Amino acid sequence: xxxxxxxxxxxxxxxxxxxxxxxxxxxxxxxxxxxxxxxxxxxxxxxxxxxxxxxxxxxxxxxxxxxxxxxxxxxxxxxxxxxxxxxxxxxxxxxxxxxxxxxxxxxxxxxxxxxxxxxxxxxxxxxxxxxxxxxxxxxxxxxxxxxxxxxxxxxxxxxxxxxxxxxxxxxxxxxxxxxxxxxxxxxxxxxxxxxxxxxxxxxxxxxxxxxxxxxxxxxxxxxxxxxxxxxxxxxxxxxxxxxxxxxxxxxxxxxxxxxxxxxxxxxxxxxxxxxxxxxxxxxxxxxxxxxxxxxxxxxxxxxxxxxxxxxxxxxxxxxxxxxxxxxxxxxxx
Numbered sequence: 001x002x003x004x005x006x007x008x009x010x011x012x013x014x015x016x017x018x019x020x021x022x023x024x025x026x027x028x029x030x031x032x033x034x035x036x037x038x039x040x041x042x043x044x045x046x047x048x049x050x051x052x053x054x055x056x057x058x059x060x061x062x063x064x065x066x067x068x069x070x071x072x073x074x075x076x077x078x079x080x081x082x083x084x085x086x087x088x089x090x091x092x093x094x095x096x097x098x099x100x101x102x103x104x105x106x107x108x109x110x111x112x113x114x115x116x117x118x119x120x121x122x123x124x125x126x127x128x129x130x131x132x133x134x135x136x137x138x139x140x141x142x143x144x145x146x147x148x149x150x151x152x153x154x155x156x157x158x159x160x161x162x163x164x165x166x167x168x169x170x171x172x173x174x175x176x177x178x179x180x181x182x183x184x185x186x187x188x189x190x191x192x193x194x195x196x197x198x199x200x201x202x203x204x205x206x207x208x209x210x211x212x213x214x215x216x217x218x219x220x221x222x223x224x225x226x227x228x229x230x231x232x233x234x235x236x237x238x239x240x241x242x243x244x245x246x247x248x249x250x251x252x253x254x255x256x257x258x259x260x261x262x263x264x265x266x267x268x269x270x271x272x273x274x275x276x277x278x279x280x281x282x283x284x285x286x287x288x289x290x291x292x293x294x295x296x297x298x299x300x301x302x303x304x305x306x307x308x309x310x311x312x313x314x315x316x317x318x319x320x321x322x323x324x325x326x327x328x329x330x331x332x333x
Contacts, residue, residue, distance in 0.1 A: 031269060031270055031271065031283065031286040031287060031290065032286060034269075034290060035286060035289055035290050035293060038290065038293055038294065038297065039055075039293065042293075042297040042300070042301075045297075045301060046300055046301060049297070049300060054296070054300075056179065057296060058289065058292050058293050058296050059179070059182055059289070059292075060171070060179050060181055060182065060247075061292040061295070061296055062285075062288045062289045062291070062292035062293075063171075063179075063181040063182060063184070063185045063243055064089075064240045064243050064244045064247075064259070065240075065259065065262050065263060065266055065288035065291055065292055066185055066189075066266070066284060066285045066288035066289070067185060067188060067236050067239055067240040067243070068085050068086075068089065068236060068237060068240045068259055068260075068262070068263040068266075068288075069262075069263045069266035069267055069270070069284035069285070069287055069288045070188070070189065070192050070236060070281055070284045070285070071085065071232055071233035071234075071235070071236030071237065071263075072085060072233060072260075072263040072264060072266075072267050072284070073267045073270070073272050073279045073280070073281065073283070073284040074192075074195070074196065074202070074205055074229055074232055074233060074279075075136070075229055075230060075233045076209075076264075076267050076272050076273070076274060076276065076279060077196075077205045077206055077209045077272065077276060077277065077278065077279045078204075078205040078206075078208045078209050078225075078226065078229050078276060079208055079209040079212060079275075079276030079277070080129060080136035080226070080229070080230070080276075081136050081137050081140065081264070081274070082122075082125065082136065082140045082230065082233045082260075083137065083140045083141055083144055083260045083264070084121070084125065084140040084141075084143035084144040084147055084260065085233060085234075085236075085237045085240075085256075085259065085260050085263050086144070086237075086256040086257050086258055086259035086260040086261075086263070087143075087144050087145075087147040087148040087151065087256050087257055087260075088118050088121045088122070088143070088147045088234055088237040088238075088256070089118070089237040089238070089240050089241045089244065089255075089256035089259060090147065090148065090151040090241070090252070090253055090254060090255055090256035090257065091117060091118075091121065091147040091148075091150050091151040091154070091256075092114040092115070092117045092118040092121075092237060092238040092241040093114065093151075093241035093242075093244065093245045093251045093252070093253075093255070093256070094151045094154050094155040094160060094251045094252075094253050095113055095114060095117040095151075095154060096110045096111070096113050096114035096117075096241065096242070096245065096251065097155065097160035097163070097245065097250070097251030098154055098155060098160065098251075099113045100163060100164070101160050101161070101162045101163060101251075102160070107163070107164050107167060111242055114238040114239070114241050114242050114245075115235050115238035115239055115242075116235075116238065117238055118234040118235050118236070118237040118238025118239070118241065119231050119232075119234045119235040119238060120234065121143060121147055121234045121237075122230045122231040122232065122233050122234020122235060122237070123227055123230065123231040123234065124143065125139050125140055125143055125230040125233075125234065126226050126227035126228065126229060126230030126231055127227055129226055129230065130222070130223035130224075130226035130227050131223060136230075144260070148253075148254070148257065151253040151254070152253045152254070154253075155251070155253045157253065158253075159250055159251065159252045159253075160250060160251040160252075161249075161250045163245070163246075163249060163250070163251075167245075167246055167249065168246055168247075168249045169246070170184070170242065170243060170246035171243055171244075171246035171247035172246070172247070181243050181246075181247075184239075184243065185285070188236075188239065189281050189282075189285060192281050193281050195232065196280075196281060200225070201225055201228045201229060201232070204220060204222070204225045205225070205229055206277055207220075207277075208222060208225070208226075208276070209273075209275075209276025209277035209278070210276065210277035211277075237256075240259075241256070244256075258309070258312075261312055261313070261316055262288070262291045262295075262312065263288075264316065265287070265291055265312065265315055265316040265319055266284060266287030266288040266290070266291050267279065267283070267284055267287060268287070268316070268319035268320055268322075268323050269286075269287035269290055269291070269315075269319050270282070270283030270284050270285070270286050270287030270288075271283040271287075272284070272287075272323075273323055273326070274320060274323055275323075291312070291315075294311065294312075294315065295308060295312075298311060
């Protein structure tokens, strides 16, 4: 190779590297750009929409969805899916409500009950997926109905009111001007960053989603980690139930139904792949922000809840289609 050819090769390699870097950066920033674009469209449709109050409400409403989406992201990274998170959240909420309102349990123990109930349901999902070797979609579809029925049974089909004074401050209070719920989300996100990247559960979730058979042949006990992954997803549903219950200052047995669609859509919009092996905590949060922004914007525009459900369904299908295109592009590349 001549010196000239060597220089050409070096320049080519450098420009390719720069191009790849730019594409990766755009890929990571694309969801942020989508969030800003939707804000601009809502401002155009309803002048004066972009205010500190409205943006704060979007962030506040996104907290429940973001927590659910982070747990969902871990499951999807591992190559599974959990469509029961919404009704598990309802079950955790009414279990806490019955324990605290009817049973007189201290509120702090009620929090443990909510997270524990979610973790228990998640563990049941994981056990069936790992040991009975059933598809996660089928298992969690069944759990969706079971959790909904249990929530109605435990609460006798009634809404529960009468949480102790101050409970509403979890969703309605602020610390140094920052909503308490947003602070809880931030702390939880930092914890989950550690789970994703610093624990065996997180690392094996990525390897399982990338190539489960190769992970199994490496001698790793996948069953235990699958149970742990679904247990974490259930526990996050329990945590989300606390914030949602605080926001409405009550517990309703059917309120979580439909949240699973938002969680899955948030994961895919945030860059998670339904094929497994790819996803981030940040992606789950920004995806949840976009879903909350769309729902809030449609409310402000006076769109009926029925049309909103149609819009969410369309967004989910579009997000999955885009994920399919991204996967094909990566395989070709």
